[in-house]
Amino acid sequence: MKAIVIDAFGGVDQLQLKEIDNPVLKDDRMIVEVYATSVNPADVKRRKGLFGGKLPMIVGNDIAGIVSEVGKDVTDFKSGDRVMANGAKAYAEFVSVNPERAVKLDDSVSFLEAAALPLVGQTAYEAIVTRGEVKEGDRVLIHAGSGGVGSTAVQIAKYLGAWVASTASGKNQELLQSLGVDRPINYEKEAFDEVLDEIDLVFDTLGGSIQARSVNVLHPKGKLLSIAEKPDRQLSGEKEIDASFFSMRPTKEALEILHKWLTQGVISPVISEVAPFSEEGIREAHELSETGHAKGKIMIKMKSE
Structure with missing residues (x-):
């Protein structure tokens, strides 16, 4: 699969598009094909090394996409489900996701809207x-x-x-x-x-x-x-x-309520930019985030719905 990988902490030039192995399915996890993710200030800080961590690294927290596989202990989701989730290593075509940090996505909600919301x-x-x-x-x-x-x-x-x-x-x-x-x-x-x-x-x-x-x-x-x-x-x-x-602690309950409010029109993510899933696209998105003046969310469109 393709993923944006960081081999060394530093500037946007460290964001490199590479071909890597798909994530391994664990019994209590599911594999999600990512259709959209976003760029958050936390991603910029991780790229710079402010949070430390093991290299090479894939950053990104927001996930919206379709479940491709489920582990044998996963009972609430199945292949083909549309989901949004808090996760990690989101700048990739496929991501391993904890079911306790995911909710099924209503058909009325686009992947871009969903990926703008978790973090x-x-x-x-x-x-x-x-x-x-x-x-x-x-x-x-x-x-x-x-x-x-x-x-x-x-x-x-x-x-x-x-x-x-x-x-x-x-x-x-x-x-x-x-x-x-x-x-x-x-x-x-x-x-x-x-x-x-x-x-x-x-x-x-x-x-x-x-x-x-x-x-x-x-x-x-x-x-x-x-x-x-x-x-x-x-x-x-x-x-x-x-x-x-405080630092946010993700909960399934909060994600479910946010999803309900999203479907009811109570909240609507403000999306200012949609960048392609490419080396250049994600580097430009990070540069925009670093200005500190981006309006709403900066999104990464991985693939069309």
Whole structure:
């Protein structure tokens, strides 16, 4: 099979298209023929070696495709099933997938839509639902609402009945409005901590000074959740703020709920770019992701449906 392989950590030139062996089927796994995957910031970090790992390496986490084989212990899936999944080594034509991190895909959902959701969707779900416990009437600030995680978090928070503010550049203000953001903030023209107050939850996707300033807009017992960096304990000052960092933990339950919301139109992935499964295509997709200004998701189309 063809796969994008990294033999050494470094720049995009390390992403090389190679012919390698298909994954070996294990009893408790299934083999999925990948129709679409995506490029996430985590993939860029892995390519650079920031997470370490054994080389050679295939990166990629989001998987959408068709089951080609199932192990003898797998009972919930069969060959021919359309699925979306959290996985690993996704930049390949075939991938070994844990059934506990996969769900069957409704025929109404395209593979591109499905592959846009697992990583960012579950990250947003964990922030807004599991940890943030957002409920109707809550005031929520989501930083970088035009990004993959942010745009999904905005849609989930709005569905739960929250009042949502979100930051983005001037060119992405229209996107924030289309997602239903109640208070879009153009960070190029105004400071969020000068126009907001009494926020119940801040979802920080950026870290640094943005995180430090976010404390100013929270009410005294507000909550700050970050996927960017661990908050400084001294940031809260006299406030009783619950500030914490988390890394997403994939669960089948969350993936099933996200799939249901996808079929119901509650959430709709924002897809800005679709690159081909080629050395050049994936290198360009990584370069775009590295700018930090990509709108929504950058997708890789492996093959046509």
